[in-house]
Amino acid sequence: MPKKWLYVIDEAIKRIENDEVELGLTALQKVQEHGADLPDVMMYLAEVWYRLGHLDVAGKLLSEVLENNPQLDPSLRRECQLLLAEIALDSSDFETAQHLLYECKESGYDSIQLDLLLADLYALQDLDEVAVKYLEQARQKEPDNQDILAALGNLYFRIGEDEVAMQLLEQAGSESLELLLTKGRSLAQNGQFEQAYQVFRQALVLDRSPEVLYGATLMAFHVGRLEEAVELVTTLQAIDEEYVASYPLAADIYLSLGKTEQAIDALKQYVTLSGFDLDQIRRLIALLTQAGRYDEAKEYQQLHDQWDHETEEE
Template identity: 85%
Template sequence: MPKKWLYVIDEAIKRIENDEVELGLTALQKVQEHGKDLPEVMMYLAEVWYRLGHLDDAVSLLTDVMEKNPQMEPSLRRECQLLLAEIALDSSDFETAQHILYECKESGFESIQLDLLLADLYALQDLDEVAVKYLEQARQKEPDNQDIMAALGNLYFRIGEDDKAMEMLEMAGAESLDLLLTKGRSLAQNGQFEQAYQVFRQALVLDQSPEVLFGSAMMAFHVGRLDEAVELVKNLQAIDEEYVAAYPLSADIYLSMGKTKEAIDSLKQYVSLSGFDLDQIRRLIALLTQSGRYDEAKEYQQLHDQWNEESEEE
């Protein structure tokens, strides 16, 4: 690719990243206008449009390049096709993606990217066993690729092959956050809460994200470490007060500690954030009634009835 075109495109991207969006987009459009006879430049530009979220522009450009350059180098044509398939997958246009990918496959083309896109095609349609087949093919080409092993591990969990899943995830890296979270969830699903608690505590060392804090708080609750569970939930809410799943958990913890007032406060916050969750409203009404707060219970009963009627109408 001529260096001047690469330079102009990269400079345009920098402009966009520095909030000079209009200037950057104008520069990209100029490249498209003046470099239209250079397939490599247009291919690179199409990828840029795609990464910026301009999917229609990327598809239009790729289609145009392929139509106007029937003698294009096979490797460049394959790049165009694979990018078109990737865009189709992002748009949930599975039929188009499958058509493109199978055209590549039937022509004898082999690559890890093709295997990974085929795996995505089937995984997105919940055809996990077929997706595993293509990921295994990709792994044969790059046996030490940790990303492929991690993806395989997650798919093996989805099809119920937990032993294979754990083997893949451990091979992907024992200290991987994804591995720890997946392992913790698997142990929790099997009722092994103490082991899951220990795994989530390991994850907390690597990451203090809401997801990790929530899992750690949930496991601390299940193993009876209530004070710790409360602190973890508070830390989570301090980071993300709209993480709605934290509020019912908080209510569970406070009720186990005999703190009904705090449980009620948690459920009130949950209802105000989550919208139409009738089960949690009923739970809140019951706690308010038990606490003798009848006026508040009546208000939430009216809200419950209103939302219940609306959901039935839908």
């Protein structure tokens, strides 16, 4: 690739990174206009457009490179096809992605990148067992690649092979957040709530995101640590007040503590955020009725009947 084009593209990227976006994009467009006859320059430029999120521009550029250069070097052609496939996957165009990837595969090309893209193709279509096959091929090429081990572990977990999944995730990194969350979920699904609680507490040391806080809250509730569960769910809602699933859980916790008013408030907030969960509305109506708040109960009953009618029509 001519150094001057590489320099111009790299300088344009620097401009964009320094918030001189318009200037940087203009420079990239100039390269596209004046370097159109240089396939390696256009491929590099397409990758830059792709990384910047301009998928349509990148895809069009790569298609033109393939169309205008029938004698393109085989390695460059494969590189072009693989990036086009990646763009197609990001756009959920699975048919195009499959065509491009199998064209590479049938040409005899074999690489980790191809294996990973094929795994993505099938995983995105919920064909996890096929995706596992390609990730296993990638693992054979790089047995100690932690990213591959982690991805493979998650896929095995999705297809119900928890023991294999755990072993792979442990190989990927015993202290990783991903491993702890997977362990916690697996233990919880098997009814081992105390062990799951301990695992989620470990996860909280690494990360206090809403997802981790929710898991820790749920496990604290299941093992009867109700005051701790209140503290955790309050923290979660302070971080993300629109984390919808936290409100029915908060209601469960408050009811277990005999705090009906707080449970009602939690469910009212849930209905405001989520709308159409009729079971939770019925639960709220029952609590309001028990508390003697008949006018409010009537309002939510009307809301329930309206949404129930709309659901039946659909």
